[in-house]
Amino acid sequence: MDLYEAIKRRRDIRSTFKSNPIPDDVLARILMAGHLAPSVGFSQPWNFIVIRDIDVRKKILEEVLRQREEFAKRLDEDRRKIFEKIKIEGILDTPLNIAVTCDPSRFGPNVLGRHTMPETCEYSSVLAVGNMWLAARAEGIGMGWVSFMEKETVKTILKIPHDVKLIAYLCLGYVTHFPEVPELEEKGWNSRLPISELVFLNQWGSKVEEKFKKVLDSTKL
Structure with missing residues:
Protein backbone atom coordinates (compact mmCIF):
# COMPACT_ATOMS: atom_id res chain seq x y z
CA MET A 1 0.00 0.00 0.00
CA ASP A 2 1.23 3.49 -0.86
CA LEU A 3 2.32 5.45 2.23
CA TYR A 4 -0.15 8.28 1.71
CA GLU A 5 -2.91 5.76 1.14
CA ALA A 6 -2.06 4.02 4.43
CA ILE A 7 -2.11 7.37 6.24
CA LYS A 8 -5.43 8.32 4.68
CA ARG A 9 -7.10 4.97 5.38
CA ARG A 10 -5.68 4.30 8.85
CA ARG A 11 -8.45 4.03 11.41
CA ASP A 12 -8.72 3.55 15.17
CA ILE A 13 -10.64 0.28 15.03
CA ARG A 14 -12.90 -0.91 17.84
CA SER A 15 -15.98 -2.59 16.42
CA THR A 16 -15.31 -4.43 13.14
CA PHE A 17 -12.79 -7.02 14.31
CA LYS A 18 -12.78 -10.66 13.25
CA SER A 19 -11.32 -13.50 15.33
CA ASN A 20 -8.95 -14.75 12.61
CA PRO A 21 -5.43 -15.27 13.97
CA ILE A 22 -2.61 -13.00 12.86
CA PRO A 23 0.21 -15.07 11.28
CA ASP A 24 3.53 -14.84 13.10
CA ASP A 25 5.33 -13.36 10.10
CA VAL A 26 2.75 -10.58 9.77
CA LEU A 27 2.93 -9.79 13.49
CA ALA A 28 6.73 -9.79 13.28
CA ARG A 29 6.65 -7.23 10.45
CA ILE A 30 4.35 -4.94 12.44
CA LEU A 31 6.61 -5.17 15.49
CA MET A 32 9.70 -4.57 13.39
CA ALA A 33 8.05 -1.47 11.92
CA GLY A 34 7.70 -0.22 15.48
CA HIS A 35 11.31 -1.06 16.23
CA LEU A 36 12.47 0.93 13.19
CA ALA A 37 10.91 4.14 14.50
CA PRO A 38 13.15 7.13 15.21
CA SER A 39 14.10 7.64 18.85
CA VAL A 40 15.85 10.42 20.75
CA GLY A 41 19.56 9.68 20.99
CA PHE A 42 18.88 6.34 19.26
CA SER A 43 17.78 5.18 22.71
CA GLN A 44 15.11 2.73 21.44
CA PRO A 45 13.23 2.95 24.77
CA TRP A 46 10.35 0.70 23.76
CA ASN A 47 9.32 -2.82 24.66
CA PHE A 48 6.35 -4.64 23.16
CA ILE A 49 4.28 -7.02 25.29
CA VAL A 50 2.22 -9.35 23.08
CA ILE A 51 -0.84 -10.38 25.09
CA ARG A 52 -2.68 -13.49 23.93
CA ASP A 53 -3.89 -14.85 27.30
CA ILE A 54 -7.66 -14.41 27.70
CA ASP A 55 -7.56 -14.22 31.49
CA VAL A 56 -5.04 -11.38 31.39
CA ARG A 57 -7.14 -9.54 28.83
CA LYS A 58 -10.28 -9.99 30.93
CA LYS A 59 -8.53 -8.23 33.80
CA ILE A 60 -7.60 -5.37 31.51
CA LEU A 61 -11.18 -5.20 30.24
CA GLU A 62 -12.54 -4.92 33.78
CA GLU A 63 -10.39 -1.83 34.33
CA VAL A 64 -11.42 -0.33 30.97
CA LEU A 65 -15.14 -0.78 31.67
CA ARG A 66 -14.69 0.76 35.10
CA GLN A 67 -13.08 3.83 33.57
CA ARG A 68 -15.74 4.02 30.87
CA GLU A 69 -18.41 4.31 33.53
CA GLU A 70 -16.47 7.03 35.32
CA PHE A 71 -16.13 9.04 32.10
CA ALA A 72 -19.81 8.66 31.25
CA LYS A 73 -20.75 10.26 34.57
CA ARG A 74 -18.99 13.47 33.52
CA LEU A 75 -20.99 13.95 30.33
CA ASP A 76 -24.16 15.91 29.85
CA GLU A 77 -27.20 14.00 28.63
CA ASP A 78 -26.72 14.71 24.91
CA ARG A 79 -23.05 13.73 24.89
CA ARG A 80 -23.80 10.64 27.00
CA LYS A 81 -26.31 9.42 24.43
CA ILE A 82 -23.65 9.64 21.71
CA PHE A 83 -21.04 8.03 23.95
CA GLU A 84 -23.31 5.07 24.70
CA LYS A 85 -23.20 4.17 20.99
CA ILE A 86 -19.41 4.22 20.82
CA LYS A 87 -17.41 1.05 21.43
CA ILE A 88 -14.08 1.96 23.00
CA GLU A 89 -12.14 -1.32 22.81
CA GLY A 90 -11.71 -4.67 21.11
CA ILE A 91 -9.79 -6.37 23.90
CA LEU A 92 -11.52 -9.74 23.68
CA ASP A 93 -12.67 -9.37 20.06
CA THR A 94 -9.12 -9.60 18.72
CA PRO A 95 -6.61 -12.48 18.67
CA LEU A 96 -4.03 -10.43 20.55
CA ASN A 97 -3.28 -7.14 22.28
CA ILE A 98 0.05 -5.32 22.47
CA ALA A 99 1.25 -3.05 25.26
CA VAL A 100 3.98 -0.59 24.29
CA THR A 101 6.23 0.76 27.02
CA CYS A 102 9.03 3.29 27.50
CA ASP A 103 12.14 2.62 29.58
CA PRO A 104 13.74 6.00 30.48
CA SER A 105 16.81 4.25 31.89
CA ARG A 106 17.86 2.59 28.66
CA PHE A 107 21.30 3.87 27.59
CA GLY A 108 20.97 6.47 30.36
CA PRO A 109 21.33 8.60 32.27
CA ASN A 110 22.88 10.92 29.65
CA VAL A 111 20.87 10.21 26.52
CA LEU A 112 21.85 12.44 23.61
CA GLY A 113 19.23 15.12 22.94
CA ARG A 114 17.16 14.45 26.04
CA HIS A 115 18.66 16.65 28.75
CA THR A 116 16.41 19.63 27.94
CA MET A 117 13.36 17.64 26.80
CA PRO A 118 13.15 14.37 28.77
CA GLU A 119 9.64 13.80 27.45
CA THR A 120 11.15 12.92 24.05
CA CYS A 121 11.77 9.49 25.52
CA GLU A 122 8.01 8.90 25.64
CA TYR A 123 7.54 10.58 22.25
CA SER A 124 9.92 8.00 20.80
CA SER A 125 7.68 5.13 21.91
CA VAL A 126 4.67 6.97 20.49
CA LEU A 127 6.48 7.15 17.15
CA ALA A 128 6.90 3.38 17.33
CA VAL A 129 3.14 3.08 17.77
CA GLY A 130 2.61 5.27 14.71
CA ASN A 131 4.84 3.04 12.62
CA MET A 132 2.99 -0.06 13.83
CA TRP A 133 -0.37 1.51 13.01
CA LEU A 134 0.59 2.25 9.42
CA ALA A 135 2.21 -1.16 8.99
CA ALA A 136 -0.91 -2.85 10.34
CA ARG A 137 -3.10 -0.92 7.90
CA ALA A 138 -0.82 -1.92 5.02
CA GLU A 139 -1.22 -5.56 6.14
CA GLY A 140 -5.02 -5.24 6.20
CA ILE A 141 -5.08 -5.41 10.00
CA GLY A 142 -7.06 -3.04 12.20
CA MET A 143 -5.56 -1.49 15.30
CA GLY A 144 -7.29 0.25 18.17
CA TRP A 145 -5.60 2.29 20.91
CA VAL A 146 -7.34 1.81 24.28
CA SER A 147 -6.84 4.72 26.68
CA PHE A 148 -9.68 4.20 29.17
CA MET A 149 -7.44 2.82 31.88
CA GLU A 150 -5.51 3.80 34.96
CA LYS A 151 -1.95 3.10 33.88
CA GLU A 152 -0.64 1.82 37.20
CA THR A 153 -3.47 -0.71 37.41
CA VAL A 154 -2.58 -2.08 33.97
CA LYS A 155 1.14 -2.06 34.79
CA THR A 156 0.38 -4.23 37.82
CA ILE A 157 -1.61 -6.70 35.74
CA LEU A 158 1.17 -6.92 33.14
CA LYS A 159 3.96 -6.92 35.77
CA ILE A 160 5.64 -3.90 34.18
CA PRO A 161 8.48 -2.58 36.38
CA HIS A 162 7.78 0.57 38.39
CA ASP A 163 10.25 2.75 36.47
CA VAL A 164 9.00 1.66 33.04
CA LYS A 165 6.15 3.72 31.59
CA LEU A 166 3.07 2.34 29.88
CA ILE A 167 2.63 4.27 26.64
CA ALA A 168 -0.09 2.45 24.72
CA TYR A 169 -2.44 -0.52 24.92
CA LEU A 170 -3.36 -1.74 21.45
CA CYS A 171 -5.86 -4.26 20.05
CA LEU A 172 -4.98 -5.86 16.70
CA GLY A 173 -6.99 -8.06 14.36
CA TYR A 174 -8.35 -8.54 10.88
CA VAL A 175 -11.58 -6.63 10.26
CA THR A 176 -14.79 -7.01 8.30
CA HIS A 177 -14.10 -3.59 6.80
CA PHE A 178 -12.30 -0.31 7.42
CA PRO A 179 -14.73 2.60 7.91
CA GLU A 180 -14.60 5.34 5.29
CA VAL A 181 -14.39 7.98 8.01
CA PRO A 182 -13.21 7.75 11.65
CA GLU A 183 -15.81 6.14 13.88
CA LEU A 184 -16.04 9.15 16.20
CA GLU A 185 -16.81 11.33 13.19
CA GLU A 186 -19.32 8.81 11.92
CA LYS A 187 -21.08 8.68 15.31
CA GLY A 188 -21.23 12.46 15.59
CA TRP A 189 -18.74 12.87 18.44
CA ASN A 190 -16.44 15.21 16.53
Missing part, protein backbone atom coordinates in the same frame (compact mmCIF):
# COMPACT_ATOMS: atom_id res chain seq x y z
CA SER A 191 -15.39 16.25 13.02
CA ARG A 192 -12.05 16.95 11.34
CA LEU A 193 -10.86 20.55 11.54
CA PRO A 194 -9.76 22.42 8.41
CA ILE A 195 -5.98 22.15 8.27
CA SER A 196 -5.62 25.84 7.38
CA GLU A 197 -6.91 26.71 10.87
CA LEU A 198 -4.06 24.73 12.43
CA VAL A 199 -1.06 26.04 10.48
CA PHE A 200 0.61 29.30 11.54
CA LEU A 201 3.39 31.33 9.90
CA ASN A 202 6.53 32.26 11.87
CA GLN A 203 4.74 32.61 15.21
CA TRP A 204 1.67 31.42 17.09
CA GLY A 205 -1.57 32.80 15.70
CA SER A 206 -0.15 34.35 12.54
CA LYS A 207 -2.13 33.21 9.52
CA VAL A 208 -0.40 31.77 6.47
CA GLU A 209 -0.56 33.56 3.13
CA GLU A 210 -3.93 33.32 1.40
CA LYS A 211 -2.35 31.53 -1.55
CA PHE A 212 -0.92 28.79 0.68
CA LYS A 213 -4.18 28.61 2.65
CA LYS A 214 -6.00 27.69 -0.55
CA VAL A 215 -3.39 25.01 -1.30
CA LEU A 216 -3.78 23.56 2.21
CA ASP A 217 -7.56 23.44 2.05
CA SER A 218 -7.59 21.86 -1.41
CA THR A 219 -4.98 19.18 -0.66
CA LYS A 220 -6.21 15.57 -0.85
CA LEU A 221 -4.19 12.43 -0.18
Whole structure:
Protein backbone atom coordinates (compact mmCIF):
# COMPACT_ATOMS: atom_id res chain seq x y z
CA MET A 1 0.00 0.00 0.00
CA ASP A 2 1.23 3.49 -0.86
CA LEU A 3 2.32 5.45 2.23
CA TYR A 4 -0.15 8.28 1.71
CA GLU A 5 -2.91 5.76 1.14
CA ALA A 6 -2.06 4.02 4.43
CA ILE A 7 -2.11 7.37 6.24
CA LYS A 8 -5.43 8.32 4.68
CA ARG A 9 -7.10 4.97 5.38
CA ARG A 10 -5.68 4.30 8.85
CA ARG A 11 -8.45 4.03 11.41
CA ASP A 12 -8.72 3.55 15.17
CA ILE A 13 -10.64 0.28 15.03
CA ARG A 14 -12.90 -0.91 17.84
CA SER A 15 -15.98 -2.59 16.42
CA THR A 16 -15.31 -4.43 13.14
CA PHE A 17 -12.79 -7.02 14.31
CA LYS A 18 -12.78 -10.66 13.25
CA SER A 19 -11.32 -13.50 15.33
CA ASN A 20 -8.95 -14.75 12.61
CA PRO A 21 -5.43 -15.27 13.97
CA ILE A 22 -2.61 -13.00 12.86
CA PRO A 23 0.21 -15.07 11.28
CA ASP A 24 3.53 -14.84 13.10
CA ASP A 25 5.33 -13.36 10.10
CA VAL A 26 2.75 -10.58 9.77
CA LEU A 27 2.93 -9.79 13.49
CA ALA A 28 6.73 -9.79 13.28
CA ARG A 29 6.65 -7.23 10.45
CA ILE A 30 4.35 -4.94 12.44
CA LEU A 31 6.61 -5.17 15.49
CA MET A 32 9.70 -4.57 13.39
CA ALA A 33 8.05 -1.47 11.92
CA GLY A 34 7.70 -0.22 15.48
CA HIS A 35 11.31 -1.06 16.23
CA LEU A 36 12.47 0.93 13.19
CA ALA A 37 10.91 4.14 14.50
CA PRO A 38 13.15 7.13 15.21
CA SER A 39 14.10 7.64 18.85
CA VAL A 40 15.85 10.42 20.75
CA GLY A 41 19.56 9.68 20.99
CA PHE A 42 18.88 6.34 19.26
CA SER A 43 17.78 5.18 22.71
CA GLN A 44 15.11 2.73 21.44
CA PRO A 45 13.23 2.95 24.77
CA TRP A 46 10.35 0.70 23.76
CA ASN A 47 9.32 -2.82 24.66
CA PHE A 48 6.35 -4.64 23.16
CA ILE A 49 4.28 -7.02 25.29
CA VAL A 50 2.22 -9.35 23.08
CA ILE A 51 -0.84 -10.38 25.09
CA ARG A 52 -2.68 -13.49 23.93
CA ASP A 53 -3.89 -14.85 27.30
CA ILE A 54 -7.66 -14.41 27.70
CA ASP A 55 -7.56 -14.22 31.49
CA VAL A 56 -5.04 -11.38 31.39
CA ARG A 57 -7.14 -9.54 28.83
CA LYS A 58 -10.28 -9.99 30.93
CA LYS A 59 -8.53 -8.23 33.80
CA ILE A 60 -7.60 -5.37 31.51
CA LEU A 61 -11.18 -5.20 30.24
CA GLU A 62 -12.54 -4.92 33.78
CA GLU A 63 -10.39 -1.83 34.33
CA VAL A 64 -11.42 -0.33 30.97
CA LEU A 65 -15.14 -0.78 31.67
CA ARG A 66 -14.69 0.76 35.10
CA GLN A 67 -13.08 3.83 33.57
CA ARG A 68 -15.74 4.02 30.87
CA GLU A 69 -18.41 4.31 33.53
CA GLU A 70 -16.47 7.03 35.32
CA PHE A 71 -16.13 9.04 32.10
CA ALA A 72 -19.81 8.66 31.25
CA LYS A 73 -20.75 10.26 34.57
CA ARG A 74 -18.99 13.47 33.52
CA LEU A 75 -20.99 13.95 30.33
CA ASP A 76 -24.16 15.91 29.85
CA GLU A 77 -27.20 14.00 28.63
CA ASP A 78 -26.72 14.71 24.91
CA ARG A 79 -23.05 13.73 24.89
CA ARG A 80 -23.80 10.64 27.00
CA LYS A 81 -26.31 9.42 24.43
CA ILE A 82 -23.65 9.64 21.71
CA PHE A 83 -21.04 8.03 23.95
CA GLU A 84 -23.31 5.07 24.70
CA LYS A 85 -23.20 4.17 20.99
CA ILE A 86 -19.41 4.22 20.82
CA LYS A 87 -17.41 1.05 21.43
CA ILE A 88 -14.08 1.96 23.00
CA GLU A 89 -12.14 -1.32 22.81
CA GLY A 90 -11.71 -4.67 21.11
CA ILE A 91 -9.79 -6.37 23.90
CA LEU A 92 -11.52 -9.74 23.68
CA ASP A 93 -12.67 -9.37 20.06
CA THR A 94 -9.12 -9.60 18.72
CA PRO A 95 -6.61 -12.48 18.67
CA LEU A 96 -4.03 -10.43 20.55
CA ASN A 97 -3.28 -7.14 22.28
CA ILE A 98 0.05 -5.32 22.47
CA ALA A 99 1.25 -3.05 25.26
CA VAL A 100 3.98 -0.59 24.29
CA THR A 101 6.23 0.76 27.02
CA CYS A 102 9.03 3.29 27.50
CA ASP A 103 12.14 2.62 29.58
CA PRO A 104 13.74 6.00 30.48
CA SER A 105 16.81 4.25 31.89
CA ARG A 106 17.86 2.59 28.66
CA PHE A 107 21.30 3.87 27.59
CA GLY A 108 20.97 6.47 30.36
CA PRO A 109 21.33 8.60 32.27
CA ASN A 110 22.88 10.92 29.65
CA VAL A 111 20.87 10.21 26.52
CA LEU A 112 21.85 12.44 23.61
CA GLY A 113 19.23 15.12 22.94
CA ARG A 114 17.16 14.45 26.04
CA HIS A 115 18.66 16.65 28.75
CA THR A 116 16.41 19.63 27.94
CA MET A 117 13.36 17.64 26.80
CA PRO A 118 13.15 14.37 28.77
CA GLU A 119 9.64 13.80 27.45
CA THR A 120 11.15 12.92 24.05
CA CYS A 121 11.77 9.49 25.52
CA GLU A 122 8.01 8.90 25.64
CA TYR A 123 7.54 10.58 22.25
CA SER A 124 9.92 8.00 20.80
CA SER A 125 7.68 5.13 21.91
CA VAL A 126 4.67 6.97 20.49
CA LEU A 127 6.48 7.15 17.15
CA ALA A 128 6.90 3.38 17.33
CA VAL A 129 3.14 3.08 17.77
CA GLY A 130 2.61 5.27 14.71
CA ASN A 131 4.84 3.04 12.62
CA MET A 132 2.99 -0.06 13.83
CA TRP A 133 -0.37 1.51 13.01
CA LEU A 134 0.59 2.25 9.42
CA ALA A 135 2.21 -1.16 8.99
CA ALA A 136 -0.91 -2.85 10.34
CA ARG A 137 -3.10 -0.92 7.90
CA ALA A 138 -0.82 -1.92 5.02
CA GLU A 139 -1.22 -5.56 6.14
CA GLY A 140 -5.02 -5.24 6.20
CA ILE A 141 -5.08 -5.41 10.00
CA GLY A 142 -7.06 -3.04 12.20
CA MET A 143 -5.56 -1.49 15.30
CA GLY A 144 -7.29 0.25 18.17
CA TRP A 145 -5.60 2.29 20.91
CA VAL A 146 -7.34 1.81 24.28
CA SER A 147 -6.84 4.72 26.68
CA PHE A 148 -9.68 4.20 29.17
CA MET A 149 -7.44 2.82 31.88
CA GLU A 150 -5.51 3.80 34.96
CA LYS A 151 -1.95 3.10 33.88
CA GLU A 152 -0.64 1.82 37.20
CA THR A 153 -3.47 -0.71 37.41
CA VAL A 154 -2.58 -2.08 33.97
CA LYS A 155 1.14 -2.06 34.79
CA THR A 156 0.38 -4.23 37.82
CA ILE A 157 -1.61 -6.70 35.74
CA LEU A 158 1.17 -6.92 33.14
CA LYS A 159 3.96 -6.92 35.77
CA ILE A 160 5.64 -3.90 34.18
CA PRO A 161 8.48 -2.58 36.38
CA HIS A 162 7.78 0.57 38.39
CA ASP A 163 10.25 2.75 36.47
CA VAL A 164 9.00 1.66 33.04
CA LYS A 165 6.15 3.72 31.59
CA LEU A 166 3.07 2.34 29.88
CA ILE A 167 2.63 4.27 26.64
CA ALA A 168 -0.09 2.45 24.72
CA TYR A 169 -2.44 -0.52 24.92
CA LEU A 170 -3.36 -1.74 21.45
CA CYS A 171 -5.86 -4.26 20.05
CA LEU A 172 -4.98 -5.86 16.70
CA GLY A 173 -6.99 -8.06 14.36
CA TYR A 174 -8.35 -8.54 10.88
CA VAL A 175 -11.58 -6.63 10.26
CA THR A 176 -14.79 -7.01 8.30
CA HIS A 177 -14.10 -3.59 6.80
CA PHE A 178 -12.30 -0.31 7.42
CA PRO A 179 -14.73 2.60 7.91
CA GLU A 180 -14.60 5.34 5.29
CA VAL A 181 -14.39 7.98 8.01
CA PRO A 182 -13.21 7.75 11.65
CA GLU A 183 -15.81 6.14 13.88
CA LEU A 184 -16.04 9.15 16.20
CA GLU A 185 -16.81 11.33 13.19
CA GLU A 186 -19.32 8.81 11.92
CA LYS A 187 -21.08 8.68 15.31
CA GLY A 188 -21.23 12.46 15.59
CA TRP A 189 -18.74 12.87 18.44
CA ASN A 190 -16.44 15.21 16.53
CA SER A 191 -15.39 16.25 13.02
CA ARG A 192 -12.05 16.95 11.34
CA LEU A 193 -10.86 20.55 11.54
CA PRO A 194 -9.76 22.42 8.41
CA ILE A 195 -5.98 22.15 8.27
CA SER A 196 -5.62 25.84 7.38
CA GLU A 197 -6.91 26.71 10.87
CA LEU A 198 -4.06 24.73 12.43
CA VAL A 199 -1.06 26.04 10.48
CA PHE A 200 0.61 29.30 11.54
CA LEU A 201 3.39 31.33 9.90
CA ASN A 202 6.53 32.26 11.87
CA GLN A 203 4.74 32.61 15.21
CA TRP A 204 1.67 31.42 17.09
CA GLY A 205 -1.57 32.80 15.70
CA SER A 206 -0.15 34.35 12.54
CA LYS A 207 -2.13 33.21 9.52
CA VAL A 208 -0.40 31.77 6.47
CA GLU A 209 -0.56 33.56 3.13
CA GLU A 210 -3.93 33.32 1.40
CA LYS A 211 -2.35 31.53 -1.55
CA PHE A 212 -0.92 28.79 0.68
CA LYS A 213 -4.18 28.61 2.65
CA LYS A 214 -6.00 27.69 -0.55
CA VAL A 215 -3.39 25.01 -1.30
CA LEU A 216 -3.78 23.56 2.21
CA ASP A 217 -7.56 23.44 2.05
CA SER A 218 -7.59 21.86 -1.41
CA THR A 219 -4.98 19.18 -0.66
CA LYS A 220 -6.21 15.57 -0.85
CA LEU A 221 -4.19 12.43 -0.18
